[in-house]
Amino acid sequence: MVLSAFENSRRALSVVDLVKRFETEMNKTTVYRVLERLQDDGELHSFTGKDRLKWFAKYHKPDSNNTTMTHPHFQCQDCGKSKCIPVDIAIPSLPNHRIDSSHLLFIGQCDDCLA
Amino acid sequence: MVLSAFENSRRALSVVDLVKRFETEMNKTTVYRVLERLQDDGELHSFTGKDRLKWFAKYHKPDSNNTTMTHPHFQCQDCGKSKCIPVDIAIPSLPNHRIDSSHLLFIGQCDDCLA
């Protein structure tokens, strides 16, 4: 039910929105827990938006090119919507450091708001 | 006084830490406001850490190669410390989108914690 809100697209949904959308049918806490469970099950993944809110999106398994394993996200500064960007970003190598993951968020104007 | 806590390095300091460090000499709210002012003055810049906390670091003006204008940051998952990474990351171009800025955070183990 919560999962079907993501309708197979790359659109992300903020937890705040989801809590609102389901406030008549389920408790706030339940929404949080369902999302966490779906993430553990590999159905969803999460990231942090520009306003430090938590967002979720469908998990798309990496394609053959290894793309999208740890992909960036885009958030529109006009409409606030955000989505997955299935693109590979080259991770720099830092001397004496080990990079395990990355949080990549691009901010700008989305196609809708540019049109 | 708050500014001198950054001692010209690329080390970042979380607001939470700064509030604690100065709790005897100034109010929590004042710390927030001083940091905001220093950011407006171009002395500091801020970013969001992996735990959604706000971090500040010295602002280093871009060098001739345009490097570090919108640079990534690194946060160690062991010690929690984070710092600026003066490296250029290629921003992808997304069809029908305009990217204005980016939040790039790399997570891993720092030199100290690897040693």
Next chain:
DNA sequence: TTGTTATTGCATCTCAGTTGCATTACTTTT
């Protein structure tokens, strides 16, 4: 001095996210 503006303190608020505990739903075992 007197008026004006910038800075700080303090209390209170906001609000996303978490936690504890009781209740209900679902499964498995006898």
Next chain:
DNA sequence: AAAAGTAATGCAACTGAGATGCAATAACAA
């Protein structure tokens, strides 16, 4: 079917970073 165990949900209260309103103080200028 009944009992027992496990998982999912509701509800209330809590947490904590960050914001806000307002009064008090400090700096500054006329």
